[in-house]
Structures are given as C-alpha cells and as structure tokens.
Amino acid sequence: MNTPRNRCANNAPRFRRDPKTMSDGSEQARDDAEIAAVDFQCAVPVTGAEDDDERAEQPRRRRDRPTPSGPVSRRSYRRVTNAFVVLLGLFMMGGIYSLLASASSAQQTARQPDVARGRQLFEISCITCHGANLQGVNSRGPSLIGTGGAATYFQMTTGRMPAAQQGPDQARKPTTFTADEINDIVAFVQSVAGGPEKPTGDLRNDAAMSEGGELFRLNCASCHNFAGKGAPLSAGKIAPGLNDATDLVLYTAMLTGPENMPVFSNNQLTPDQKKAIISYIQSLKSMKDPGGLGLDRIGPVSEGLVIWVVGVGLLMGVILWIGAKS
C-alpha cells in the first residue's frame, strides 16, 4: 500500500513541521499547514514516477481531500493542471526567493524573534542531536554551549543544519526554514548557550574595500580562491564557493568558523575589518568583467580549455576549409 507520504522521493527532508505546535494557527490554518506539510514532503511530484496500472487500482489519496474518481481523461487533465500548478508554484517560489534575497535586511526586521517559538522549533528539529539543554548528545551532535546565535544562524541559513548525516563536513543545501523561524531558533540558542551574537545592521564597509581585499587574500583566498570560487581541501573535504553567500552568512562564518573553517575572532579581525572583507567579496561578485566572458574566473585552466577547444578547434575548421579541394 502506497500512501502519499511513503511514496515521496527519498530526498525529501527528514523532519516535518508539525502543525499542532503552531501556536497561532486557527483550525483552517492548521489544515492548510498540514496540506502544505504533506506537499512539502513530496517536494518531488510523485505522479510521474508511478506505475500506471498501480494508479488505476490505487487512486491517489490525500488526507483531507475527496478521492478523485473521475474518468481517466479527467485524471490526466488533473495531472496536467497539477504539473502546471507545481510549475507555477516553483516559479513563484523563485520569484519570492529572489525578492527575499535582495531585500534580506529589510525582511530581517519584519518581526521580532520569538524565543518561545524558537524553543519549540528547537525541540522538534534539533534536540535529537544537540540535547534538551544544548549540551550535545554523545556520538550524535556537539554541544552548542558558547557557540552563539551567529553559528546557529550560519548553520541553518545555509541549510547545513539540520544535518543530512552526521559528521563535521556538512554541505550547503537549501534551507527548510523560513527566515523568521531561523531567527526564533537563533534567539533561543543565544538565550541559552551564549557566545557570539548574530550581528545586526549594515555589514558593509565600502570605504575600506581595498583593505578588505588585502585581508581577503591573506586570510581567505588560500581556501576560497581569489575570486571566491572555493577549492577542494584534503581527502574530499571542500572549502565552498562564496557565490551564494550573503553579508550575514559571510560575517557569521568568519566569526564562528563553521566546519573546518578557522575562527576569526573580533580581536584578530575587527568587525570593521570583517565588514571590509565582506565589501570586497560582494563587490567582486557584483562587478562586471571588463574583458568579456569571465570563464568562471578560475584562471588558466578554463583559459587553456578555451584556446584548445575554441581557438584550435576553429582554426582546424579553417585549415580543413582552405585545404579542401575546390
């Protein structure tokens, strides 16, 4: 028997928001949230993957919805509209995401963080590995005491936490929390564990951008590359590229030293210096390439590829053309 839930593609997130914990949800809102949660679990639409015969015997069921029992044509029509709705949804998500990303600082001040709600979310999503008192759970997850809200913010915003599997090397992935939820958890962790706080305000220091560049090349470029492209570390670990990193993510990463990244305390790199580094990185990312296509800014490797594939390739065509009998 396939229920929608266990038919979900196995790359669905491991945890699920429980609507019952939502303090301000009305009955209707709860229902919607539940549907949303189910939809959310089945992030990959399962209809296409199903066997048609099986579908005929086992009409698709949704918990709160009437079971569709129309003729086949209507089902396929529904399938098309479903796909369309999913597409539209994805499209809108993308639009909303880009809006959020561009206006992240405005969005941060949208709502005051709620410590109580943060605790609730923590107890659902984090407690298994980090323990009820954030003391960590042996062989599951480290203690969070003294790590601070900055670390929590970095780990959750970049999707590293909740972890896909245990271990010190977590890869970036899309986060499953809203910005408000993350802020609530951040506030909760900060209130209990202490440590470096998530910074607020403008995190740029454009006036000192070139000093930031010097500091970037001294402290950061060795792993993250001069153009912020990232690099492999020893034995399969990587230093990620900085392309997707926001100001806050960069700042909290420097401050807390996530994964294998060294910690850069405020005595070593003052907040102004950190902001200067951020200014440099972000200006590099936003800057247009003056010399044409940037070739991913990775330097001689892509240049060598271009001269052999495009340059030599084109000229081989040319000599074949000139040399052809006419």
Place this chain on the structure above:
Amino acid sequence: MPTTDELDGMTAEEAMFAGANQDGVQIVHRRDRFPIPGSKVEKRAEFAVSLAFAISFLAAIGFIIVFIAVPFEFHMPGKGSQTFAIYTPLLGALLGISLLAVGVGAVLWAKWLMPEEEAVQDRHDGASPVEEQMLTSATLISGLEDTGLARRSLLKSSLGLAGLGLGIVPLVALVGGLIKKPGRQLQTTLWTTGVPVVFSNGARVGPGDLQAGGIATVFPGVPGGTTAADSPTLLIRLRPGQVVRPRRGQAGFGWGDYVAFSKICTHAGCPASLYEQQTGRLLCPCHQSQFLVTEDARPVFGPATRALPKLPITVQKTDDGSTYFIAAGPYRESIGPAYWERR
C-alpha cells in the same frame, strides 16, 4: 629558354608557362573557373568576395567608432556607467569580424575566382654532384694550407689560447656581475629571540586575540618584517582536545594552546595555509602537500618531505599589563624549499 622574339609573340600566360618550365615546374592542370566570362555564377562569386571585403570595411569603421565613442572607464555597479563591460567585447567582435572577413574574402577569391591549378615541381635536392664536392673541399684544404696552421703549431696553440681567453671573458663578465653569495640568507629569517609577533597591519598579537580553532598569519615585528618572503608564520590556536606531539628537541616551542609554524611550504615555497581546524590538516594549494598540525606539521600526503619549521614562541608582559607574543628564538630549520647545502 625561348628567345626574345618568341617571347614577344606570347601571351603573359604562355610566357609564364615557359618561365615555370625554366624553374623545373610543370603546370599539369590549369583551368579558368569560369570559362564563359561574365556568367551569372561568376558574378555571384565575385559579388560574394566583394561583399566579404565590404563587411570588413564596415566592421573596421564600427571598431573605430566604438573605440573612440564608447566610454570605457571602469566603475563599480551603481557608481557610474557600466559600458566598459561591453567595450572590450565589442572591440574584439568588430576587429574579429573585420579581419575574418578579409581572410574569408581572400581565400574565397583564391578558391572561386583564380584559375584552378596543379603544378609539379622537381625537387632537385639531396647532395651535390661529387665533382662539386671535390672542388669545394679542395678549396677549403688549399686555403688551410695557405694559412699554414697545420705546420705552425706555435701559431695554432697561441691562437687557441686567445680564443679560449676571449671566449671566457663574456661569461665571466656576465656571471661576475650577476653572482651573489647566498651566505646564510637561506638559513636565517627575521625571527630572532624577542622579536614581537605582529599581524599584517603591525598590531601586536596577544594570547586573547585568537579563539580556539583560529589561525592567523603573523610577521616579525621588525622593519621589513611584513614583506620578507621567508618570515610569514602561521599562528594557530588549537581546539580543545587537540594536542601537538612536539618533535625531538623542540618541546616547549608552543605556548599554551598556541603553536606557530612557518607558512612557507617546505616543498616549493608556496604559503601552505589551507587549514582545516577540526582535522588539524594544513594543505598547500600549489602541489597539495598536506601537513598534520597535531603531529607537529609532519607531511602526511603529497610531495613535501619535511615538516614545517616551528617557531618557538612565548609571551611578554608590557608596562600597561597586557601580554603579547614574542619569538623565543629563531627557526631551527631552513625555511621553505630544499637546496643542496640545507642541513
């Protein structure tokens, strides 16, 4: 060779054939591409070639206009005109089109409009006839005999000496001007006992400046310390639980949970600075030598053979009561890549 009278009566093409024959070239196949002059196909071909040249002209004009008229000054986003981002691509595209069009035009001209031709030429190479060789060698031998070098051995050896001497002179002059004695420069750095440990901006480094799992590039706080190529040093504050097993004779080189290693890779001299704070590995980005800090920066992978030299550090209390790191002595080993005299 045809006589002038014969040549007077020939067309240019016929005379060309005669000339080619003279040069050992047989034109075995020659035919006009368009035997009917002025046919539609010929006109079309001519038009196509001319079109290529015209395109080249237009692109060149475009290049000149863009070169002069488009603002090329660099600006950050939002700080001014962004046309610089299309300036160079436009120039490249227009110049490329202009040059390519001339090239295409010339090749098409040769392929479409010039006569089709196949010529065969005799190679006439290989060695000269034996008579020729004999005459030349006789000339050489006779000349040598005239100089009498074979008989006059004193002359020969003294000339040889002169040649030898003058041959060495430029070598000596060049090397003598360029040579520098390495001395002990490769064995020494600016780090000596009591030299303050400073950040790149010259600020002194104290034990409170790094957090556990932190790393900083530090320099000797002496004039020229931040630019000397052999002095950059990695100051590492270990994570709780990480212990460095010191190498022989170098116990006590660290201070508390701080250790300091040369940043210059012992393999080829790149700054080995990709530090993984949890595993304690240091990776050099040039040739991927990996050093394990917790085993005193011993090389564990890649081409490096020697551990990174370790700088002995200690702290110094200043008058205002704050404590700062100083070097407790120089590096004991040579910094950076190996060389013949390195011990």
Place this chain on the structure above:
Amino acid sequence: MTATPTAAQFEKPRTVLGKSGKALEDRLGIAGGIRKQLNKVFPDHWSFMMGEIALYSFIVLLLTGTYLSFFFDASMGEVKYEGSYTPLRGVEMSRAYASTLHISFDVRGGLIMRQIHHWAALLFIAAMTIHMFRIFFTGAFRKPRELNWFIGITLLTLGVVEGFAGYSLPDDLLSGTGLRIADAIMLSIPVIGSWVSFLVVGAEFPGTEIVGRLYILHVLLIPALILGLIGAHLALVVKQKHTTFPGPGNTETTVKGERIYPIYAAKAGGFFFLVFGVLAGIGGLAQINPIWLYGPYNAAQVSSGSQPDWYMAFLDGSTRLMPSWETHHLFGHYTIAALFWPTIVLPTVLIALALAYPFIEARLTHDHAPHNLLQRPRDVPVRTSLGAMAITFVMVLFISGGNDVVAKAFDISLNAMTWWGRIAMLFGPPIAYLITYRICLGLQRHDREVLEHGIETGIIKRLPSGEFIEIHQPLGPVDSHGHGLLEYAGAPVPKRMNKLGSVGRAVKGFFRPVVEKAEIQEAIEAAEAEHAERTQPAERPSVGAGIDD
C-alpha cells in the same frame, strides 16, 4: 589575354611600375631568382597549415607586444595604486603590477591588446604542439630534415620559456606564486642550486630585480632567438622543399601543388587574417589573466586553484604526482630536493628524447635514406604507438596540473585525484601503446582487404545456389580469382563508393553536392580538353586507380 611586354618595352619602360622594376633589376639582377620563388610549388594538404598558425600567432604577438611595451613599467618599485579599479585603490604594489592595471583600465583599448597578446601566446604554443604532432606522426622529421626538427623542438622550448617570462611580468599574486616555485626549482639543482637562484633573482626571493630581468628576456633576447630560428626553419623548408603524402605527382623527386604566386599566396595571406581574426575575437570576447582579481604579489598570500598557463601545467602535474622522495644526508649533509626530479630532470629528459628521436629511429630501423614522402601513421605502428604513449604520459601530467579544479568541479577527493595521476602516469602509456598498435594494424589490414577484394558496394546479390553475397567493386585490375592486383602504395585507399568519384570534378559542398549547370559543365569540359591539348603534349602523370588525393 594580356600580352607580355615586348623586349623593346623592357629596354625603355614607360609605366612607373616598369621603371622601378628596371631600376631594381639593373642594380640587383634578381629577375630569375624572384621568378623561381614565385613559381615555387607548395603542396596542398590541410595538415600542412598548422605551423602557419604558429607563425601568424607569433606575428600577432610581435604587434601587440610592441604596443604593450609602450605602457608597461618593468619595475618592482613600490607604489600606492590610485587608478580607476576601485577594489585595489590605495593598495601597495609594484610598478609592474600597477602599470598592468593601468593598461587594463586606464588605457583606451589597452585591455583588448593585453588579452589578444595573451591568447596569441597560448595559441602560439598550442599550434607549435599540433604542428609537432603532424611532423612526428607522418615521419617528416626523417633524413634530410633532422635539423629542422631540432629547430622546431628548440622553438617549442623557447616558446614555453618566453610564455612563462611573459605571464610572470605583471607581478600579480598568481604569477608571483609561479615565480616562487621557479625559484624553488632553481634552488633544487644539486651543488649549485642556491648560487643559481641568487644569480638569477639577485637576492633571496623575491628581491627587486627579477621582473626587470624577465622583461629584457621576454621582449628582446628570446624573441630575437625565436625570430632567427623561425627564419632558419622557413629557409630550410624552402631549400629542402615541403614533404608530401604519396600520390599522383607527389613522389620522392617531385612535389605537386599550387605555385606560391598567386593562388597559394592569396590563401596563406587570407589565412593570416583568419588567425588574427580568431585571436581578436577571442581576445575581446573572453577574459584572460584578470590580474585585478588576483591582486598584487605578496609572499604571505596565496590563492587556491593557482595554476600556470596550459603549457606549463604538465610540470605542475609532475610535481604534484611526485612522491615525497628527497635525498637527505648525501655525502654527510647534502640534500637533493624532491623538486629536482619532476621539474629539472623530467623536462630535460623529455626534450633530449625529442631531439634524439630522429636518430634513435634511424638507428633502430637501419633506415638512413633521405625521405621526401610522408608516411601514414597507420603504416608505422611502432612510431605512432610511441607517440600515443608520450601524449598519454604528458596528458596525465597535464590533467594532474589542474587536479584541484577537476576535483572541485566533479566533487572528487583531491587525494584520490593524486593517486589516480600516479597510477595513470605509470600504466596509461603502455596501455595507450598497445591500443594504438592494434588500431594501426587493424587499419592496415582493412586497407589491404579493400585493395584485394574491392569496395563494398552495398549491392546484395543472390547466387543460384541461394547464397547471398555483396558485390565488391575492384579498385584496379584483378587476377583470375577476382583478387585485386594493386599494391598498397602508402596513399589513402578509398573505402566508399562515393570516394571513387573524387578523381574527377566531383566537388562536395559542405551540406550538399555542388552541381554546376549543364551548359557550364560542357564549357568546362571543352575548355579543359583544349587546354590539355595545349599544355600537355607529353604524358600527364596518370592518376593511380582510385587513389584519392
């Protein structure tokens, strides 16, 4: 048809051209010599044009390089940058780096010149490389052309050195890291290493002189050498005449093609513009060596993903793959650095092998005869396989030179990439040898088979006995058993029916066959017949059966 000027006109020329021609001839007497050069026959095969790409890139390099030298300041003196590239304003840097930024951002059109120059350098060496492959695999280096092979290898080596010196000039963080390694390589030379390093650099690295010294090497010494050697290279081609593939008119004693003037000259001249045009296009559309992203050189800084330009990558790769073998305590307390083997010994051996190859082959094959005809790679399986082996070896090193980029792009462990390289470096070449050898034999066998049994026509016939057979078209006379009598002559054997038409005027268009109108076709044939009558009293070299030239 224009008539030749009469002898009287030669005595008293009227036109400006005629007058100046006579003035020159009266003084130099070069009419015969010039005509000989104009009439020189150059064979027509696409693979003979690779060296020209290198030649034309070099001309582009000279043009753009001269322009750049008007602005570049080869000094390591420190300045504070005040130009228009904001993210570096106020940073201390060398004058070399600052002036390169100046060319890139503050000289109108300076950036495209820089970029064309750098792309042309990459193409120059790439073209020399493929040209060398052509020479090698077709046996063009054999007697009497060993000297030109030497000159070619020397040119390739000089080109690599010239390129390295050139990209080190801007004194940026990437090339400075390369120079640091170059200094370590000099240090690694046994006995005299530290003295060599101090002699070249002028002090302990980085000193204040290396950029100025590299500059004079880059703009004067090495280009002069390259120019001289290119002259010698071409002079030898003119003297010895170009090699050709065997075919009608192409024998050990004759060469067939087009005369230099005018057709070949038009094609070659057009080709120069095509090479320049491709370089200009890439130079404007694709960014190269963005030194402003790298930052000025600083011995304490480094970036991950630091690679040299492509032609140096194999040395970086060999260094990365080298195990940690260093000789310590030699004769008491001397050291041979690990760096010595992959960066000094290996390239020396590679160059020495390349230089010696013509003699090695002649010694092993006992072939000391002069050769003007080229060989098809399949006909010399040992040489072809050796070449494939060498290419595989260098390719593994080359990929390992960028193994961090590969590891990052494909999410492979860096250590695994290193081990892959170490293993592939040892086992790849022999495997390549075996595979290439078998392919060569297979191709040879197929050629013989077609010569013996003819081309598959695709026509299936049923015999009275019920058996189905495919009809084969013999390529020439057959014996009583229907077996072809043609010997393999080293020329391509047609394998498909449509190849057989290529002896005549079956012109293939790019997408569709070119068919000329009936009346034109008739006129062509008439003209051809007339022409053949006029120019070909003697026998025309008969076109060998089915040889597709």
